[in-house]
Amino acid sequence: xxxxxxxxxxxxxxxxxVAVWLLMEVLCLIFKQKHVISTMLDVKxxxxxxxxxxxxxxxxSFNLKEGRFDLSLGAQRMAGTIIGGLIAMALGLSGLxxxxxxxxxxxxxxxxxxxxxxxxxxxxxxxxxxMALIWEVVPYLVSGGKGLNLFGVEGMTVLTESWFQILxxxxxxxxxxxxxxxxRLGYETKAVQGSQLIARNSGINIFRHAxxxxxxxxxxxxxxxxxxxxxxxxxxxxLGNTSNGVVTANMFVMILGGYIGERTDSSVGxxxxxxxxxxxxxxxxLLELSDPLISVINMLVFIGFLVFQANRHKVAxxxxxxxxxxxxxxxxxxxxxx
Amino acid sequence: xxxxxxxxxxxVMVLGLAACNNNGDNTxxxxxxxxATVHTxxxxxxxxxxxxxxxxxxxxxxxxxxxxxxxxxxxxAFMEQCYAAGCDGFINMVTSSDAIIQGATKAQEWGMWFVTxxxxxxxxxxxxxxxxxxxxxxxxxxxxxYKKAFEEYLSDGQPHSVILFEGAAVGGDxxxxxxxxxxxxxxxxxxxQEVYGLTYEAPIADLVNNQNPGxxxxxxxxxxxxxYPGRNPADAVTALSPVLxxxxxxxxxxxxxxAAFTNAIDExxxxxxxxxxxxxxxxxxxxTKTGFETKDSTGDTVLNSAILNDLSIAVGTKCIMLRHAFxxxxxxxxxxxxxxxxxxxxxxxxxxxxxxxxEKLNTTPELYILxxxxxxxxxxxxxxxxxxxxxxxxVSDINKLLSLKGLN
Numbered sequence: 151x152x153x154x155x156x157x158x159x160x161x162x163x164x165x166x167x168v169a170v171w172l173l174m175e176v177l178c179l180i181f182k183q184k185h186v187i188s189t190m191l192d193v194k195x196x197x198x199x200x201x202x203x204x205x206x207x208x209x210x211s212f213n214l215k216e217g218r219f220d221l222s223l224g225a226q227r228m229a230g231t232i233i234g235g236l237i238a239m240a241l242g243l244s245g246l247x248x249x250x251x252x253x254x255x256x257x258x259x260x261x262x263x264x265x266x267x268x269x270x271x272x273x274x275x276x277x278x279x280x281m282a283l284i285w286e287v288v289p290y291l292v293s294g295g296k297g298l299n300l301f302g303v304e305g306m307t308v309l310t311e312s313w314f315q316i317l318x319x320x321x322x323x324x325x326x327x328x329x330x331x332x333x334r335l336g337y338e339t340k341a342v343q344g345s346q347l348i349a350r351n352s353g354i355n356i357f358r359h360a361x362x363x364x365x366x367x368x369x370x371x372x373x374x375x376x377x378x379x380x381x382x383x384x385x386x387x388x389l390g391n392t393s394n395g396v397v398t399a400n401m402f403v404m405i406l407g408g409y410i411g412e413r414t415d416s417s418v419g420x421x422x423x424x425x426x427x428x429x430x431x432x433x434x435x436l437l438e439l440s441d442p443l444i445s446v447i448n449m450l451v452f453i454g455f456l457v458f459q460a461n462r463h464k465v466a467x468x469x470x471x472x473x474x475x476x477x478x479x480x481x482x483x484x485x486x487x488x
Numbered sequence: 489x490x491x492x493x494x495x496x497x498x499x500v501m502v503l504g505l506a507a508c509n510n511n512g513d514n515t516x517x518x519x520x521x522x523x524a525t526v527h528t529x530x531x532x533x534x535x536x537x538x539x540x541x542x543x544x545x546x547x548x549x550x551x552x553x554x555x556x557x558x559x560x561x562x563x564x565a566f567m568e569q570c571y572a573a574g575c576d577g578f579i580n581m582v583t584s585s586d587a588i589i590q591g592a593t594k595a596q597e598w599g600m601w602f603v604t605x606x607x608x609x610x611x612x613x614x615x616x617x618x619x620x621x622x623x624x625x626x627x628x629x630x631x632x633x634y635k636k637a638f639e640e641y642l643s644d645g646q647p648h649s650v651i652l653f654e655g656a657a658v659g660g661d662x663x664x665x666x667x668x669x670x671x672x673x674x675x676x677x678x679x680x681q682e683v684y685g686l687t688y689e690a691p692i693a694d695l696v697n698n699q700n701p702g703x704x705x706x707x708x709x710x711x712x713x714x715x716y717p718g719r720n721p722a723d724a725v726t727a728l729s730p731v732l733x734x735x736x737x738x739x740x741x742x743x744x745x746x747a748a749f750t751n752a753i754d755e756x757x758x759x760x761x762x763x764x765x766x767x768x769x770x771x772x773x774x775x776t777k778t779g780f781e782t783k784d785s786t787g788d789t790v791l792n793s794a795i796l797n798d799l800s801i802a803v804g805t806k807c808i809m810l811r812h813a814f815x816x817x818x819x820x821x822x823x824x825x826x827x828x829x830x831x832x833x834x835x836x837x838x839x840x841x842x843x844x845x846x847e848k849l850n851t852t853p854e855l856y857i858l859x860x861x862x863x864x865x866x867x868x869x870x871x872x873x874x875x876x877x878x879x880x881x882x883v884s885d886i887n888k889l890l891s892l893k894g895l896n
Contacts, residue, residue, distance in 0.1 A: 188730065191759055195729045296530045301747040302778035302790070310751055382722050382748040386528045389555040390562065435727035440699040441718045 174433025221278030230256030260368015522570030626831020
């Protein structure tokens, strides 16, 4: 990979949210005579939503970047959050405990999904659909179909505090950064992302590694669930494989984060991508577009980015080809002259 | 020997299948009712308890309840299971027109009595003999309740402004969205129009049927109305955050999921020191009680007014309709041979004191609006759909309802 200076890398990273903010600021000023960010509450809203998106994207990235698309992540999020929440509420504990219980249960459901994966060797997407249907039933039964309702529950206010949410996201980002760069898991992840076969032949226990990825993803996605429910106050115990939409909605964050992270680090990239896309979405809301239209615009941008990702090497290839032809022509001309 | 055995077994099978054909008298048969639900949460659990503890023992029925469904495909798949399980009655809560049409057509094919929970009347299948029609939140009644609640707020002589989360209001008058959401929005706009003498730039129905969120031109600089159509409260919370922060609006109304907005509103109240009243469609459940009892940062209650619906009365009414059909009196539940629409009226509850009485409903078998006695009473021969409609009208008055249940 081409090496750039640190300053250029930082500028490249910061350019994404700044460029999107400028674009939306201009559009909002032209069409609505409004600023994208007018008050501290706007900042808080963007931070909160970006935090939830970033944590979900971290969770997705653990398996997806290794070719395993876990379609039960949404169900793990729902099961971890609802069961953790119900236990914390039953014991009269605070929001912090709710978060810890949710992480523990998310981790457990992720671990069990991973064990099912290595035990059954079913393709991950097929397994994900089946496990999602199972995990969706668990919170439904535990809550008696009621789901989790934090409306008016004492002791949960800490979860809605911006400082707490920022702290959670920063801790998660640091944790993921450390895990991916300074631990065996990170080393194995890079190896498996390169080639699973070579990784296995090199002595990496790819099955244990898969279970670790599933478990970590489950724990992380439960954090996103808690951050979400703390603000909207309720999470329904939905059945019928309807729980994964909130997770897959953050696929763009993960993929854009991967691109931005090429110049810095994947955790920095994902957080930057989450902020970039939240500013974009917030700007579209300020333009008073309908929900379906906002979804269409988001998806078009996503597809456009995927097209760019799939073809960006072509520019470099064309440049190299041009240089090669120029060199050959020069050589031919020199020989003719000689 | 093998041939004889094969012939005997084949005969047993044929006779067994013939025995399955049941065209005879079924008055002593234990009826099985399939219920396709779209509901979840505490309110739905109250209904399930009602079915198990009140309807099932009173009518001697058995219920087969679906998981949460969302579309016609899910409905038909569940109906097939119910038919195979021997259900002869079906309560459908999937409200899209295509689901109702497909469901009623399938029920007709199978000879299964069919009744739908919906706020709009679907004419296409109303003439099918096994389709008993609809019973759901009466859309005009919900609109009237909203209008009433808002007229009380706006009658203080001060200019007020509202943000209305309209839910699935768009197309609700054309069988595309939710009719109750549509008429809720209409009720709010009518209340503003009448109290402040506003002249809107377009007919109210056109304003509500606009997909894009935005401010309605009221031609009164002191009165602002912001309409937000959308089915996802989480997206709406984010999108409405800057609108709430503008400081222009002092009332927020949500046609569903009011609780999802309370944190966002509280943040704005804390930042601006301004009280924003919340009006929301709600059910008789713990969440509504919490809303009326919890104080926000300005010292006011979190929920100021509730447009209350009760799902159990709607389900109970549908069970009465099915009971008449089972007893051979389906025509009593029809008008000119067509399925009817019975609208459950909503209650406008402006304050915690009235809600404190209403919340006692549905807490014991006797305190369901359609308790065992009422179910027996309305199942008697001679009862028609008009009697049920009159009852729904009677209990639309909060005082009459509370007196009927001994809660006044």
